[in-house]
Amino acid sequence: MAPAPGSIADVAGITVGHAAVTGRPTGCSVVLCPQGAVAGVAQRGGAPGTRETDLLRPENSVQHVHAVLLTGGSAFGLDAAGGVMRWLDQNGHGYVVGSAAAGRVVRVPIVPAAVLFDLWLGDARIRPGADTGYAACVAASASPPPQGSVGAGLGATVGKLFGIERAMKGGVGTASLRLGRCTVGALVAVNALGDVVDAHGRVLAGARSEDGRALLGSTTAVLAGAGPAAMMAGTATTIGVVATDAVLTKSQATQLAGLAHHGLSRAVSPVTPHDGDTLFALATGTAGAPGDLNALGVLAAEVVARAIRNAVLAARAVPAGDGVPHLPAAGDLHAAG
Amino acid sequence: MAPAPGSIADVAGITVGHAAVTGRPTGCSVVLCPQGAVAGVAQRGGAPGTRETDLLRPENSVQHVHAVLLTGGSAFGLDAAGGVMRWLDQNGHGYVVGSAAAGRVVRVPIVPAAVLFDLWLGDARIRPGADTGYAACVAASASPPPQGSVGAGLGATVGKLFGIERAMKGGVGTASLRLGRCTVGALVAVNALGDVVDAHGRVLAGARSEDGRALLGSTTAVLAGAGPAAMMAGTATTIGVVATDAVLTKSQATQLAGLAHHGLSRAVSPVTPHDGDTLFALATGTAGAPGDLNALGVLAAEVVARAIRNAVLAARAVPAGDGVPHLPAAGDLHAAG
Numbered sequence: 001m002a003p004a005p006g007s008i009a010d011v012a013g014i015t016v017g018h019a020a021v022t023g024r025p026t027g028c029s030v031v032l033c034p035q036g037a038v039a040g041v042a043q044r045g046g047a048p049g050t051r052e053t054d055l056l057r058p059e060n061s062v063q064h065v066h067a068v069l070l071t072g073g074s075a076f077g078l079d080a081a082g083g084v085m086r087w088l089d090q091n092g093h094g095y096v097v098g099s100a101a102a103g104r105v106v107r108v109p110i111v112p113a114a115v116l117f118d119l120w121l122g123d124a125r126i127r128p129g130a131d132t133g134y135a136a137c138v139a140a141s142a143s144p145p146p147q148g149s150v151g152a153g154l155g156a157t158v159g160k161l162f163g164i165e166r167a168m169k170g171g172v173g174t175a176s177l178r179l180g181r182c183t184v185g186a187l188v189a190v191n192a193l194g195d196v197v198d199a200h201g202r203v204l205a206g207a208r209s210e211d212g213r214a215l216l217g218s219t220t221a222v223l224a225g226a227g228p229a230a231m232m233a234g235t236a237t238t239i240g241v242v243a244t245d246a247v248l249t250k251s252q253a254t255q256l257a258g259l260a261h262h263g264l265s266r267a268v269s270p271v272t273p274h275d276g277d278t279l280f281a282l283a284t285g286t287a288g289a290p291g292d293l294n295a296l297g298v299l300a301a302e303v304v305a306r307a308i309r310n311a312v313l314a315a316r317a318v319p320a321g322d323g324v325p326h327l328p329a330a331g332d333l334h335a336a337g
Numbered sequence: 338m339a340p341a342p343g344s345i346a347d348v349a350g351i352t353v354g355h356a357a358v359t360g361r362p363t364g365c366s367v368v369l370c371p372q373g374a375v376a377g378v379a380q381r382g383g384a385p386g387t388r389e390t391d392l393l394r395p396e397n398s399v400q401h402v403h404a405v406l407l408t409g410g411s412a413f414g415l416d417a418a419g420g421v422m423r424w425l426d427q428n429g430h431g432y433v434v435g436s437a438a439a440g441r442v443v444r445v446p447i448v449p450a451a452v453l454f455d456l457w458l459g460d461a462r463i464r465p466g467a468d469t470g471y472a473a474c475v476a477a478s479a480s481p482p483p484q485g486s487v488g489a490g491l492g493a494t495v496g497k498l499f500g501i502e503r504a505m506k507g508g509v510g511t512a513s514l515r516l517g518r519c520t521v522g523a524l525v526a527v528n529a530l531g532d533v534v535d536a537h538g539r540v541l542a543g544a545r546s547e548d549g550r551a552l553l554g555s556t557t558a559v560l561a562g563a564g565p566a567a568m569m570a571g572t573a574t575t576i577g578v579v580a581t582d583a584v585l586t587k588s589q590a591t592q593l594a595g596l597a598h599h600g601l602s603r604a605v606s607p608v609t610p611h612d613g614d615t616l617f618a619l620a621t622g623t624a625g626a627p628g629d630l631n632a633l634g635v636l637a638a639e640v641v642a643r644a645i646r647n648a649v650l651a652a653r654a655v656p657a658g659d660g661v662p663h664l665p666a667a668g669d670l671h672a673a674g
Contacts, residue, residue: 051387051389053387055387061384061611074434075389075447076419082413085413106457108412120434274398
């Protein structure tokens with residue numbers, strides 16, 4: 001299957017950077033909107049790890065954010081947001097608070113973040129930190145970002161419903177669509193318990209058969225009575241960002257984040273209560289035109305689904321190593337099958 | 338007025354530590370419950386800065402937290418939670434994730450956090466960080482914690498509705514009450530825009546008259562038509578924790594956090610949309626008895642109000658200095674008036 005075209009960086013005002021941590025597969029990805037973007041979030045999964053999401057509620061006063069961070073390292077990874085704040089502050093971005101007349105001008109960059117659990121791959125003491133977040137900002141550009149085993153996707157896995165030993169490699173994916181004057185793009189880090197399926201319901205990557213050589217079809221297996229492995233809450237998550245250049249209010253951005261989840265529902269199967277799925281929405285307003293949420297919602301769901309599929313299609317296998325099971329990528333298995 | 342007795346550390350299973358940052362008045366305070374406490378949050382104010390609050394929603398799967406952090410430094414201060422996580426991890430606390438049989442046991446401590454804005458006092462580049470959070474854990478004990486100008490209260494101010502130049506010193510306060518088998522305590526960092534009032538509505542600390550020598554009464558002044566100064570969103574906040582030894586479900590802890598806000602409404606006047614008020618609730622269950630939310634809610638509101646008053650009663654004045662206006666404490670002004 002050919003990857004879907006476009007990237008979230010097709011949205012004017014958006015840049016993307018990835019950073020890796022040395023020592024085991026983990027890292028983070030930052031979506032930068034230094035001039036500020038109206039933002040919302042739909043935190044739907046049952047086991048989230050997040051930062052600065054309360055201020056995104058439509059009734060709360062902060063209207064713009066300056067970046068969104070997606071990161072590995074479970075809750076420890078939230079520290080990487082501090083590095084993103086540092087980079088933004090150093091480069092003159094953030095809310096100006098205080099009085100210039102009184103000489104007390106301070107910038108506070110707003111950086112919501114969500115994490116995914118990848119601590120079971122290698123030495124769990126190695127996690128993204130502030131320096132990783134900073135490095136992702138330094139690496140950010142408006143070019144199409146690399147996909148697959150990069151940034152927050154380095155330690156991401158999918159198809160874990162029957163144990164990590166039968167899982168496959170997840171990753172980061174992106175895609176975009178344009179309709180009329182407005183563009184919508186998505187960047188998603190895919191670390192689901194379930195499988196990733198294409199637009200026809202065929203499994204692209206997911207839990208493997210006991211011999212590890214074929215795709216099982218997790219939802220089919222569960223419906224046929226196969227009991228999933230005992231999973232821990234918080235050990236899986238699909239986290240992402242949809243961005244548009246349309247002009248949206250904060251309430252509309254919040255709705256857009258919710259509509260984007262339909263794409264997750266279509267590309268991940270099954271979705272379980274152990275997934276901490278969280279999608280952010282950003283509206284840069286650079287198109288200068290108000291958005292039609294009906295159309296934007298369709299686009300958002302579609303680019304999220306495409307980004308999820310791109311993530312596993314671009315991912316590379318992780319060889320077995322110190323505390324790391326062999327995790328084949330989508331391409332490997334089809335070749336083997 | 339005599340300070341109200343008791344402290345949040347009267348709740349078995351709870352310890353408290355403060356830490357300061359060198360260079361300007363700021364710091365953080367940690368409420369530790371290393372064995373885990375059922376937790377909830379009521380994030381009510383319009384301009385919050387928070388971390389790990391989504392997982393506290395009753396429907397989400399994580400049931401226990403291991404600490405709550407209250408910190409200065411605005412959104413930058415959220416990094417201090419990483420230091421609290423580090424201390425908990427090093428001391429063997431946190432959610433065990435993964436399989437011991439597979440040799441992949443990892444601990445993830447859960448540390449929700451809320452911040453207050455104190456960047457207008459001195460050099461705003463100096464903020465609590467991970468080391469500050471760690472130091473607060475090292476300092477934690479079950480003894481009654483110091484109050485006033487300590488920890489997260491170091492840079493806290495109140496009575497800012499007519500400008501920071503007419504404000505007074507805020508701080509951290511604590512109080513507790515016992516009814517039957519159950520104890521309820523609170524720790525609150527008071528950085529409100531409004532005044533702090535006693536149980537009879539008399540102002541204890543708040544905005545001062547133009548000559549700086551008398552208490553103005555902010556609510557009275559606003560009702561009489563005095564226009565407040567132009568304030569920035571996010572520049573004030575009252576943040577705190579109520580803890581009980583009763584056995585509560587996560588939904589009940591969430592309700593308790595909401596009921597505790599009634600105490601804030603009684604002790605702070607006015608409350609404005611610029612305040613990012615956030616109260617957490619912890620239930621250690623160490624009393625071994627289920628809680629009656631009707632009674633616990635009354636206690637929670639009362640200890641929050643008392644803790645807020647204690648905070649300003651115990652605070653010490655900040656002398657004018659480099660980028661810091663003179664901020665008298667409650668005791669000073671009564672003596673001067």
